[in-house]
Amino acid sequence: MALLDEEGVGRLTMRxxxxxxxxxxxxxxxxxxxxxxxxxxALDAIFAEVGIPQRxxxxxxxxxxxxxxxxxxxxxxxxxxxxxxxxxxxGPNVLxxxxxxxxxxxxxxxxxxxxxxxxxxxxxxxxGSALMQTTWPTGEEQAAxxxxxxxxxxxxxxxxxxxxxxxxxxxxxWDTSFTxxxxxxxxxxxxxxxxxxxxxxxxxxx
Amino acid sequence: MALLDEEGVGRLTMRxxxxxxxxxxxxxxxxxxxxxxxxxxALDAIFAEVGIPQRxxxxxxxxxxxxxxxxxxxxxxxxxxxxxxxxxxxGPNVLxxxxxxxxxxxxxxxxxxxxxxxxxxxxxxxxGSALMQTTWPTGEEQAAxxxxxxxxxxxxxxxxxxxxxxxxxxxxxWDTSFTxxxxxxxxxxxxxxxxxxxxxxxxxxx
DNA sequence: ACCTGAACACCGTTCAAGT
DNA sequence: ACCTGAACACCGTTCAAGT
Numbered sequence: 001m002a003l004l005d006e007e008g009v010g011r012l013t014m015r016x017x018x019x020x021x022x023x024x025x026x027x028x029x030x031x032x033x034x035x036x037x038x039x040x041x042a043l044d045a046i047f048a049e050v051g052i053p054q055r056x057x058x059x060x061x062x063x064x065x066x067x068x069x070x071x072x073x074x075x076x077x078x079x080x081x082x083x084x085x086x087x088x089x090x091g092p093n094v095l096x097x098x099x100x101x102x103x104x105x106x107x108x109x110x111x112x113x114x115x116x117x118x119x120x121x122x123x124x125x126x127x128g129s130a131l132m133q134t135t136w137p138t139g140e141e142q143a144a145x146x147x148x149x150x151x152x153x154x155x156x157x158x159x160x161x162x163x164x165x166x167x168x169x170x171x172x173x174w175d176t177s178f179t180x181x182x183x184x185x186x187x188x189x190x191x192x193x194x195x196x197x198x199x200x201x202x203x204x205x206x
Numbered sequence: 207m208a209l210l211d212e213e214g215v216g217r218l219t220m221r222x223x224x225x226x227x228x229x230x231x232x233x234x235x236x237x238x239x240x241x242x243x244x245x246x247x248a249l250d251a252i253f254a255e256v257g258i259p260q261r262x263x264x265x266x267x268x269x270x271x272x273x274x275x276x277x278x279x280x281x282x283x284x285x286x287x288x289x290x291x292x293x294x295x296x297g298p299n300v301l302x303x304x305x306x307x308x309x310x311x312x313x314x315x316x317x318x319x320x321x322x323x324x325x326x327x328x329x330x331x332x333x334g335s336a337l338m339q340t341t342w343p344t345g346e347e348q349a350a351x352x353x354x355x356x357x358x359x360x361x362x363x364x365x366x367x368x369x370x371x372x373x374x375x376x377x378x379x380w381d382t383s384f385t386x387x388x389x390x391x392x393x394x395x396x397x398x399x400x401x402x403x404x405x406x407x408x409x410x411x412x
Numbered sequence: 413a414c415c416t417g418a419a420c421a422c423c424g425t426t427c428a429a430g431t
Numbered sequence: 432a433c434c435t436g437a438a439c440a441c442c443g444t445t446c447a448a449g450t
Binding site: 034 | 441442445
Protein backbone atom coordinates (compact mmCIF):
# COMPACT_ATOMS: atom_id res chain seq x y z
CA MET A 1 0.00 0.00 0.00
CA ALA A 2 2.78 2.41 0.88
CA LEU A 3 4.47 1.60 -2.39
CA LEU A 4 1.24 2.15 -4.29
CA ASP A 5 0.44 5.40 -2.54
CA GLU A 6 3.90 6.80 -3.13
CA GLU A 7 4.62 5.68 -6.66
CA GLY A 8 1.41 4.57 -8.25
CA VAL A 9 0.28 1.33 -9.77
CA GLY A 10 2.58 1.61 -12.75
CA ARG A 11 5.63 1.23 -10.54
CA LEU A 12 4.39 -1.64 -8.43
CA THR A 13 6.60 -4.54 -9.30
CA MET A 14 7.05 -7.84 -7.60
CA ARG A 15 10.74 -7.15 -7.50
CA UNK A 16 10.39 -3.67 -6.07
CA UNK A 17 7.79 -4.80 -3.60
CA UNK A 18 10.07 -7.59 -2.43
CA UNK A 19 12.94 -5.17 -2.06
CA UNK A 20 10.77 -2.96 0.08
CA UNK A 21 9.88 -5.94 2.19
CA UNK A 22 13.49 -6.99 2.49
CA UNK A 23 13.29 -10.28 0.64
CA UNK A 24 13.89 -11.76 -2.72
CA UNK A 25 11.25 -11.26 -5.33
CA UNK A 26 10.54 -14.93 -5.75
CA UNK A 27 9.79 -15.27 -2.06
CA UNK A 28 6.54 -13.41 -2.56
CA UNK A 29 5.13 -16.29 -4.52
CA UNK A 30 4.94 -18.35 -1.40
CA UNK A 31 2.49 -15.91 0.17
CA UNK A 32 0.66 -14.90 -2.93
CA UNK A 33 -0.32 -16.70 -6.05
CA UNK A 34 0.09 -13.97 -8.62
CA UNK A 35 0.59 -10.25 -8.94
CA UNK A 36 -3.11 -9.77 -9.54
CA UNK A 37 -3.68 -11.19 -6.08
CA UNK A 38 -1.55 -8.43 -4.65
CA UNK A 39 -3.71 -5.87 -6.37
CA UNK A 40 -6.92 -7.53 -5.24
CA UNK A 41 -5.68 -7.54 -1.67
CA ALA A 42 -4.62 -3.92 -1.86
CA LEU A 43 -8.00 -2.95 -3.26
CA ASP A 44 -9.91 -4.68 -0.53
CA ALA A 45 -7.54 -3.22 2.04
CA ILE A 46 -8.53 0.34 1.27
CA PHE A 47 -12.17 -0.54 1.74
CA ALA A 48 -11.29 -1.28 5.33
CA GLU A 49 -10.80 2.46 5.68
CA VAL A 50 -14.35 3.17 4.62
CA GLY A 51 -16.20 3.75 7.82
CA ILE A 52 -19.60 2.13 7.82
CA PRO A 53 -22.29 4.26 9.45
CA GLN A 54 -24.53 2.96 12.15
CA ARG A 55 -27.35 0.83 10.85
CA UNK A 56 -30.99 1.65 11.22
CA UNK A 57 -30.69 5.39 11.72
CA UNK A 58 -33.97 7.22 11.16
CA UNK A 59 -32.67 9.29 8.23
CA UNK A 60 -31.60 6.82 5.59
CA UNK A 61 -30.43 9.58 3.27
CA UNK A 62 -27.92 10.74 5.85
CA UNK A 63 -26.59 7.22 6.24
CA UNK A 64 -26.22 6.63 2.52
CA UNK A 65 -24.66 10.04 2.03
CA UNK A 66 -22.15 9.37 4.77
CA UNK A 67 -21.19 6.02 3.29
CA UNK A 68 -20.83 7.34 -0.22
CA UNK A 69 -18.81 10.34 0.94
CA UNK A 70 -16.44 8.20 2.98
CA UNK A 71 -16.07 5.84 0.09
CA UNK A 72 -15.23 8.66 -2.26
CA UNK A 73 -12.74 10.16 0.18
CA UNK A 74 -10.89 6.88 0.44
CA UNK A 75 -10.77 6.44 -3.33
CA UNK A 76 -9.38 9.92 -3.72
CA UNK A 77 -6.86 9.38 -0.96
CA UNK A 78 -5.43 6.41 -2.85
CA UNK A 79 -5.45 7.66 -6.42
CA UNK A 80 -4.33 4.32 -7.81
CA UNK A 81 -7.42 2.62 -6.48
CA UNK A 82 -10.05 4.02 -8.81
CA UNK A 83 -8.26 2.71 -11.86
CA UNK A 84 -8.13 -0.70 -10.23
CA UNK A 85 -11.85 -0.91 -9.76
CA UNK A 86 -12.04 -2.70 -13.08
CA UNK A 87 -11.75 -6.00 -11.29
CA UNK A 88 -14.33 -7.92 -9.31
CA UNK A 89 -14.62 -6.62 -5.80
CA UNK A 90 -15.40 -9.51 -3.52
CA GLY A 91 -13.20 -9.01 -0.50
CA PRO A 92 -14.79 -8.96 2.95
CA ASN A 93 -14.46 -5.21 3.35
CA VAL A 94 -16.18 -4.55 0.06
CA LEU A 95 -18.97 -6.91 0.94
CA UNK A 96 -19.53 -5.25 4.30
CA UNK A 97 -19.99 -1.95 2.54
CA UNK A 98 -22.40 -3.46 0.02
CA UNK A 99 -24.38 -5.06 2.79
CA UNK A 100 -24.93 -1.70 4.46
CA UNK A 101 -25.94 -0.14 1.18
CA UNK A 102 -28.50 -2.76 0.28
CA UNK A 103 -29.88 -3.09 3.80
CA UNK A 104 -30.34 0.64 4.24
CA UNK A 105 -32.04 1.05 0.90
CA UNK A 106 -34.30 -1.89 1.60
CA UNK A 107 -35.34 -0.48 4.95
CA UNK A 108 -36.03 2.81 3.24
CA UNK A 109 -38.68 1.04 1.24
CA UNK A 110 -36.95 0.58 -2.09
CA UNK A 111 -38.24 -2.51 -3.84
CA UNK A 112 -36.47 -4.73 -6.22
CA UNK A 113 -36.11 -3.30 -9.66
CA UNK A 114 -35.33 0.04 -8.05
CA UNK A 115 -33.19 -1.49 -5.35
CA UNK A 116 -30.69 -2.88 -7.82
CA UNK A 117 -30.79 0.30 -9.82
CA UNK A 118 -30.14 2.38 -6.72
CA UNK A 119 -27.21 0.29 -5.54
CA UNK A 120 -25.69 0.20 -9.00
CA UNK A 121 -26.39 3.84 -9.64
CA UNK A 122 -24.75 5.03 -6.46
CA UNK A 123 -21.75 2.76 -6.89
CA UNK A 124 -21.28 3.63 -10.53
CA UNK A 125 -21.48 7.28 -9.70
CA UNK A 126 -18.81 7.21 -7.00
CA UNK A 127 -16.50 5.04 -9.05
CA GLY A 128 -16.90 7.14 -12.15
CA SER A 129 -16.39 10.35 -10.21
CA ALA A 130 -13.27 9.16 -8.46
CA LEU A 131 -11.88 7.74 -11.66
CA MET A 132 -12.42 10.98 -13.52
CA GLN A 133 -11.09 13.16 -10.74
CA THR A 134 -7.93 11.15 -10.15
CA THR A 135 -7.39 10.95 -13.89
CA TRP A 136 -7.79 14.56 -14.80
CA PRO A 137 -4.75 16.83 -14.91
CA THR A 138 -4.43 18.14 -11.38
CA GLY A 139 -3.31 21.60 -10.38
CA GLU A 140 0.26 20.37 -10.31
CA GLU A 141 0.32 19.49 -13.96
CA GLN A 142 -0.29 23.07 -14.86
CA ALA A 143 1.40 22.48 -18.17
CA ALA A 144 -1.00 19.81 -19.39
CA UNK A 145 -3.93 21.76 -18.06
CA UNK A 146 -2.89 24.92 -19.83
CA UNK A 147 -2.18 23.01 -23.01
CA UNK A 148 -5.70 21.63 -23.24
CA UNK A 149 -7.17 25.00 -22.43
CA UNK A 150 -5.14 26.53 -25.23
CA UNK A 151 -6.17 23.77 -27.58
CA UNK A 152 -9.82 24.37 -26.79
CA UNK A 153 -9.46 28.07 -27.28
CA UNK A 154 -7.61 27.64 -30.54
CA UNK A 155 -10.43 25.46 -31.87
CA UNK A 156 -13.22 27.46 -30.38
CA UNK A 157 -15.14 27.51 -33.63
CA UNK A 158 -15.50 23.78 -33.48
CA UNK A 159 -16.09 23.61 -29.73
CA UNK A 160 -17.77 26.90 -28.87
CA UNK A 161 -19.55 25.70 -25.75
CA UNK A 162 -16.63 23.74 -24.39
CA UNK A 163 -14.32 26.70 -24.88
CA UNK A 164 -16.51 28.96 -22.79
CA UNK A 165 -18.31 26.65 -20.37
CA UNK A 166 -16.28 23.45 -20.40
CA UNK A 167 -14.40 21.95 -17.52
CA UNK A 168 -10.84 23.21 -17.05
CA UNK A 169 -12.32 26.55 -17.99
CA UNK A 170 -14.81 27.25 -15.26
CA UNK A 171 -13.08 24.82 -12.88
CA UNK A 172 -15.82 24.61 -10.34
CA UNK A 173 -14.65 22.38 -7.56
CA TRP A 174 -15.18 18.66 -7.66
CA ASP A 175 -16.86 18.46 -4.31
CA THR A 176 -19.85 20.60 -5.10
CA SER A 177 -20.35 18.94 -8.48
CA PHE A 178 -20.26 15.58 -6.80
CA THR A 179 -22.72 16.64 -4.11
CA UNK A 180 -25.18 18.03 -6.61
CA UNK A 181 -25.22 14.87 -8.68
CA UNK A 182 -25.53 12.73 -5.59
CA UNK A 183 -28.53 14.77 -4.52
CA UNK A 184 -30.18 14.10 -7.87
CA UNK A 185 -29.69 10.39 -7.49
CA UNK A 186 -30.98 10.39 -3.93
CA UNK A 187 -34.00 12.44 -4.91
CA UNK A 188 -34.83 9.90 -7.58
CA UNK A 189 -34.37 7.01 -5.23
CA UNK A 190 -36.49 8.69 -2.61
CA UNK A 191 -39.26 9.33 -5.10
CA UNK A 192 -39.35 5.64 -5.88
CA UNK A 193 -39.37 4.71 -2.22
CA UNK A 194 -42.48 6.81 -1.93
CA UNK A 195 -43.93 5.04 -4.95
CA UNK A 196 -43.46 1.71 -3.29
CA UNK A 197 -45.29 2.92 -0.24
CA UNK A 198 -48.18 4.37 -2.20
CA UNK A 199 -47.44 8.09 -2.33
CA UNK A 200 -46.80 9.73 -5.69
CA UNK A 201 -45.76 8.18 -8.99
CA UNK A 202 -42.73 9.25 -10.88
CA UNK A 203 -41.25 6.12 -12.40
CA UNK A 204 -42.83 6.25 -15.81
CA UNK A 205 -41.48 9.07 -17.84
CA UNK A 206 -41.74 7.22 -21.14
CA MET B 207 -8.46 -2.13 -32.35
CA ALA B 208 -9.00 -5.62 -33.75
CA LEU B 209 -6.28 -6.90 -31.49
CA LEU B 210 -7.83 -5.19 -28.50
CA ASP B 211 -11.33 -6.40 -29.27
CA GLU B 212 -10.20 -9.96 -29.72
CA GLU B 213 -7.70 -10.40 -26.94
CA GLY B 214 -8.12 -7.54 -24.51
CA VAL B 215 -5.79 -4.88 -23.26
CA GLY B 216 -3.63 -7.27 -21.31
CA ARG B 217 -2.43 -8.92 -24.48
CA LEU B 218 -1.74 -5.78 -26.46
CA THR B 219 1.97 -5.70 -26.95
CA MET B 220 4.06 -3.60 -29.23
CA ARG B 221 5.60 -6.78 -30.54
CA UNK B 222 2.29 -8.52 -31.14
CA UNK B 223 0.79 -5.42 -32.66
CA UNK B 224 3.72 -5.13 -35.02
CA UNK B 225 3.42 -8.75 -35.99
CA UNK B 226 -0.23 -8.19 -36.79
CA UNK B 227 0.74 -5.24 -38.92
CA UNK B 228 3.46 -7.18 -40.67
CA UNK B 229 6.45 -5.24 -39.45
CA UNK B 230 9.09 -5.33 -36.82
CA UNK B 231 8.17 -4.12 -33.40
CA UNK B 232 10.63 -1.30 -33.39
CA UNK B 233 9.15 0.11 -36.57
CA UNK B 234 6.10 1.24 -34.62
CA UNK B 235 8.17 3.82 -32.82
CA UNK B 236 8.48 5.82 -35.95
CA UNK B 237 4.72 6.34 -36.11
CA UNK B 238 4.02 6.52 -32.41
CA UNK B 239 5.94 7.88 -29.51
CA UNK B 240 5.06 5.35 -26.85
CA UNK B 241 2.69 2.52 -26.10
CA UNK B 242 0.46 4.86 -24.15
CA UNK B 243 -0.04 6.80 -27.34
CA UNK B 244 -1.40 3.68 -28.96
CA UNK B 245 -3.92 3.32 -26.16
CA UNK B 246 -4.90 6.97 -26.34
CA UNK B 247 -5.47 6.67 -30.06
CA ALA B 248 -7.50 3.51 -29.65
CA LEU B 249 -9.61 5.15 -27.00
CA ASP B 250 -10.38 8.16 -29.11
CA ALA B 251 -11.07 5.90 -32.07
CA ILE B 252 -13.99 4.19 -30.39
CA PHE B 253 -15.56 7.55 -29.69
CA ALA B 254 -15.81 8.00 -33.41
CA GLU B 255 -18.44 5.28 -33.29
CA VAL B 256 -20.58 7.27 -30.90
CA GLY B 257 -23.22 8.83 -33.08
CA ILE B 258 -23.91 12.41 -32.12
CA PRO B 259 -27.58 13.33 -32.29
CA GLN B 260 -28.84 16.29 -34.19
CA ARG B 261 -28.38 19.54 -32.33
CA UNK B 262 -31.18 21.79 -31.21
CA UNK B 263 -33.98 19.25 -31.13
CA UNK B 264 -36.97 20.42 -29.13
CA UNK B 265 -36.74 17.61 -26.57
CA UNK B 266 -33.34 17.94 -24.95
CA UNK B 267 -33.91 14.90 -22.78
CA UNK B 268 -34.29 12.73 -25.83
CA UNK B 269 -31.06 14.06 -27.28
CA UNK B 270 -29.07 13.53 -24.11
CA UNK B 271 -30.55 10.09 -23.63
CA UNK B 272 -29.64 9.12 -27.18
CA UNK B 273 -26.07 10.30 -26.75
CA UNK B 274 -25.59 8.58 -23.41
CA UNK B 275 -27.10 5.34 -24.70
CA UNK B 276 -24.91 5.30 -27.78
CA UNK B 277 -21.90 6.07 -25.68
CA UNK B 278 -22.69 3.22 -23.34
CA UNK B 279 -23.29 0.81 -26.21
CA UNK B 280 -19.89 1.59 -27.67
CA UNK B 281 -18.14 1.15 -24.34
CA UNK B 282 -19.80 -2.22 -23.88
CA UNK B 283 -18.99 -3.26 -27.42
CA UNK B 284 -15.29 -2.73 -26.71
CA UNK B 285 -14.94 -4.14 -23.20
CA UNK B 286 -11.33 -3.06 -22.90
CA UNK B 287 -12.29 0.58 -23.31
CA UNK B 288 -13.96 1.23 -19.98
CA UNK B 289 -10.89 0.20 -18.05
CA UNK B 290 -8.86 2.60 -20.18
CA UNK B 291 -10.98 5.59 -19.30
CA UNK B 292 -8.57 6.32 -16.51
CA UNK B 293 -6.58 8.54 -18.80
CA UNK B 294 -7.33 12.04 -20.02
CA UNK B 295 -9.69 12.02 -22.94
CA UNK B 296 -8.82 14.85 -25.22
CA GLY B 297 -9.03 13.41 -28.70
CA PRO B 298 -11.21 15.15 -31.29
CA ASN B 299 -13.94 12.55 -31.13
CA VAL B 300 -14.24 12.84 -27.38
CA LEU B 301 -14.37 16.60 -27.59
CA UNK B 302 -17.11 16.51 -30.19
CA UNK B 303 -19.20 14.42 -27.85
CA UNK B 304 -18.53 16.77 -24.92
CA UNK B 305 -19.44 19.75 -27.02
CA UNK B 306 -22.85 18.27 -27.79
CA UNK B 307 -23.40 17.46 -24.14
CA UNK B 308 -22.55 20.91 -22.84
CA UNK B 309 -24.36 22.74 -25.61
CA UNK B 310 -27.55 20.77 -25.23
CA UNK B 311 -27.62 21.19 -21.47
CA UNK B 312 -26.93 24.87 -21.81
CA UNK B 313 -29.77 25.32 -24.27
CA UNK B 314 -32.01 23.43 -21.88
CA UNK B 315 -31.46 26.21 -19.41
CA UNK B 316 -28.93 24.65 -17.07
CA UNK B 317 -26.72 27.30 -15.52
CA UNK B 318 -23.21 26.99 -14.36
CA UNK B 319 -22.85 25.21 -11.08
CA UNK B 320 -25.47 22.75 -12.26
CA UNK B 321 -24.10 22.61 -15.79
CA UNK B 322 -20.77 21.22 -14.66
CA UNK B 323 -22.47 18.90 -12.22
CA UNK B 324 -24.78 17.61 -14.95
CA UNK B 325 -22.01 16.97 -17.45
CA UNK B 326 -19.83 15.29 -14.86
CA UNK B 327 -22.70 13.37 -13.38
CA UNK B 328 -23.82 11.92 -16.68
CA UNK B 329 -20.28 11.09 -17.76
CA UNK B 330 -19.37 9.55 -14.45
CA UNK B 331 -22.49 7.49 -14.50
CA UNK B 332 -21.91 5.99 -17.95
CA UNK B 333 -18.27 5.32 -17.28
CA GLY B 334 -18.94 3.73 -13.93
CA SER B 335 -21.74 1.61 -15.34
CA ALA B 336 -19.72 0.36 -18.27
CA LEU B 337 -16.74 -0.33 -16.07
CA MET B 338 -18.77 -2.32 -13.62
CA GLN B 339 -20.65 -4.23 -16.28
CA THR B 340 -17.61 -5.20 -18.31
CA THR B 341 -15.79 -6.12 -15.11
CA TRP B 342 -18.38 -8.31 -13.53
CA PRO B 343 -18.33 -12.04 -14.13
CA THR B 344 -20.38 -12.53 -17.25
CA GLY B 345 -22.66 -15.40 -17.99
CA GLU B 346 -19.78 -17.30 -19.53
CA GLU B 347 -17.78 -17.38 -16.34
CA GLN B 348 -20.47 -19.40 -14.68
CA ALA B 349 -17.87 -20.85 -12.36
CA ALA B 350 -16.80 -17.54 -10.85
CA UNK B 351 -20.38 -16.39 -10.66
CA UNK B 352 -21.50 -19.51 -8.88
CA UNK B 353 -18.52 -19.35 -6.54
CA UNK B 354 -19.40 -15.87 -5.30
CA UNK B 355 -23.05 -16.83 -4.94
CA UNK B 356 -22.03 -19.79 -2.82
CA UNK B 357 -19.72 -17.65 -0.78
CA UNK B 358 -22.49 -15.17 -0.10
CA UNK B 359 -24.87 -17.91 0.86
CA UNK B 360 -22.34 -19.56 3.14
CA UNK B 361 -21.82 -16.28 4.99
CA UNK B 362 -25.44 -15.23 4.95
CA UNK B 363 -25.37 -14.39 8.65
CA UNK B 364 -22.86 -11.70 7.98
CA UNK B 365 -24.41 -10.52 4.71
CA UNK B 366 -28.12 -11.24 5.11
CA UNK B 367 -29.33 -8.59 2.68
CA UNK B 368 -26.73 -9.29 0.04
CA UNK B 369 -27.45 -13.00 0.18
CA UNK B 370 -31.11 -12.46 -0.57
CA UNK B 371 -31.28 -9.21 -2.54
CA UNK B 372 -27.75 -8.66 -3.78
CA UNK B 373 -26.60 -8.61 -7.38
CA UNK B 374 -25.69 -11.98 -8.84
CA UNK B 375 -28.69 -13.21 -6.91
CA UNK B 376 -31.59 -11.32 -8.39
CA UNK B 377 -29.68 -10.62 -11.60
CA UNK B 378 -31.99 -8.01 -12.96
CA UNK B 379 -30.69 -6.97 -16.33
CA TRP B 380 -28.17 -4.20 -16.69
CA ASP B 381 -30.18 -2.25 -19.20
CA THR B 382 -33.15 -1.51 -17.01
CA SER B 383 -30.98 -0.67 -14.02
CA PHE B 384 -29.04 1.71 -16.18
CA THR B 385 -32.16 3.34 -17.56
CA UNK B 386 -33.69 3.85 -14.14
CA UNK B 387 -30.61 5.56 -12.78
CA UNK B 388 -30.31 7.70 -15.88
CA UNK B 389 -33.89 8.81 -15.42
CA UNK B 390 -33.13 9.88 -11.87
CA UNK B 391 -30.21 11.98 -13.03
CA UNK B 392 -32.21 13.55 -15.83
CA UNK B 393 -35.08 14.31 -13.48
CA UNK B 394 -32.70 16.10 -11.17
CA UNK B 395 -31.14 18.04 -13.99
CA UNK B 396 -34.53 18.98 -15.34
CA UNK B 397 -35.65 20.20 -11.94
CA UNK B 398 -32.67 22.52 -11.84
CA UNK B 399 -33.31 23.76 -15.32
CA UNK B 400 -36.72 24.80 -14.08
CA UNK B 401 -35.12 26.45 -11.07
CA UNK B 402 -32.96 28.55 -13.30
CA UNK B 403 -35.98 29.75 -15.17
CA UNK B 404 -37.89 30.68 -12.05
CA UNK B 405 -40.19 27.72 -11.48
CA UNK B 406 -39.81 25.65 -8.33
CA UNK B 407 -36.80 25.27 -6.06
CA UNK B 408 -35.22 21.98 -5.28
CA UNK B 409 -31.51 22.57 -4.95
CA UNK B 410 -31.26 23.20 -1.26
CA UNK B 411 -32.04 20.13 0.76
CA UNK B 412 -30.83 21.31 4.15
C1' DA C 413 6.68 -24.06 6.75
C1' DC C 414 9.21 -20.67 4.60
C1' DC C 415 13.11 -18.64 1.84
C1' DT C 416 16.72 -18.48 -2.04
C1' DG C 417 19.04 -18.36 -6.88
C1' DA C 418 19.16 -19.45 -11.32
C1' DA C 419 16.60 -19.50 -15.24
C1' DC C 420 12.76 -18.78 -18.93
C1' DA C 421 10.02 -16.26 -21.86
C1' DC C 422 8.63 -12.07 -22.40
C1' DC C 423 8.30 -6.86 -22.10
C1' DG C 424 8.97 -1.31 -23.76
C1' DT C 425 12.24 1.43 -25.75
C1' DT C 426 16.70 3.25 -27.93
C1' DC C 427 19.81 3.78 -31.51
C1' DA C 428 22.93 3.19 -35.13
C1' DA C 429 22.41 1.60 -39.54
C1' DG C 430 20.16 0.80 -43.70
C1' DT C 431 17.08 2.18 -48.05
C1' DA D 432 10.83 9.63 -45.04
C1' DC D 433 10.48 5.17 -43.37
C1' DC D 434 12.14 0.47 -41.90
C1' DT D 435 15.46 -3.00 -39.63
C1' DG D 436 18.44 -5.60 -36.01
C1' DA D 437 20.87 -5.75 -32.18
C1' DA D 438 20.85 -4.48 -27.67
C1' DC D 439 19.48 -2.71 -22.79
C1' DA D 440 17.10 -2.81 -18.70
C1' DC D 441 13.40 -4.61 -16.97
C1' DC D 442 9.27 -7.68 -16.24
C1' DG D 443 6.13 -12.08 -14.03
C1' DT D 444 6.65 -16.62 -12.90
C1' DT D 445 8.61 -21.46 -12.19
C1' DC D 446 11.26 -24.73 -9.91
C1' DA D 447 14.76 -27.27 -7.79
C1' DA D 448 17.21 -26.62 -3.82
C1' DG D 449 18.06 -25.12 0.67
C1' DT D 450 16.84 -24.42 6.00
